[in-house]
Amino acid sequence: MKLFISARAPNPRRVLMFIAEKGLQGIETELVDLSRGEHLQAAFRARSPLAKVPALELDDGRTLGESRAICTYLEGLAPDPNLMGRDFAERAFIEMADRRVEFYLFGCIANWIRHCHPGLAPLEQPQFPDFGRSQGEKLREVARWLDGALEQQSFVAGNRFTIADITAFCAIEFARGLMRFQPGEEDMSHLQAWRDRIAARSSASS
Numbered sequence: 001m002k003l004f005i006s007a008r009a010p011n012p013r014r015v016l017m018f019i020a021e022k023g024l025q026g027i028e029t030e031l032v033d034l035s036r037g038e039h040l041q042a043a044f045r046a047r048s049p050l051a052k053v054p055a056l057e058l059d060d061g062r063t064l065g066e067s068r069a070i071c072t073y074l075e076g077l078a079p080d081p082n083l084m085g086r087d088f089a090e091r092a093f094i095e096m097a098d099r100r101v102e103f104y105l106f107g108c109i110a111n112w113i114r115h116c117h118p119g120l121a122p123l124e125q126p127q128f129p130d131f132g133r134s135q136g137e138k139l140r141e142v143a144r145w146l147d148g149a150l151e152q153q154s155f156v157a158g159n160r161f162t163i164a165d166i167t168a169f170c171a172i173e174f175a176r177g178l179m180r181f182q183p184g185e186e187d188m189s190h191l192q193a194w195r196d197r198i199a200a201r202s203s204a205s206s
Helices: 010-022 067-077 088-116 131-151 163-179 190-200
Strands: 002-005 026-032 055-057 064-065
Touching: 002 010, 010 067, 010 163, 026 067, 064 067, 088 131, 088 163, 131 190, 163 190
Parallel strands: 002 026
Antiparallel strands: 002 055, 055 064
């Protein structure tokens, strides 16, 4: 299999971290340079029609897109360690937590970066700075909710590490790098402590 990724992009990082947690070997990676528009070229669009990374080319020639779909496929290939739920009830609650951090935390971060960061101007036209700033405010609302949840439980979806922690960690790291968002500096000590624990995992360097 071959995984198409881009440097510093958070969604490919989610899949790479998932692969590392699974201990999967032999998945080739190929860099797609977004700044040079390689994702827009016909060869890549043949694999990913919406020009998005990551994309996983399977052994049978088909290509699977969307980070969570790729992780679902890999979970099926390598069920242990389990990261997405051992039965239907646990899967539902893990997916709920994962979707919440993906849509409401990650989404707000991505919108701020797309519309407020000057480095994204070549890729995001037009930019709407007022919208981006509003998303930065909403990010902090969601982060405070997550900080409160992590006061009650050790991980995003409960008492063990799951895909929801991977999604949330990659989101927070994306915000730390481009928004200078530091939870501990904004009175979110539980979120900061969780971030530091996840950063200590070997998969976090993927």
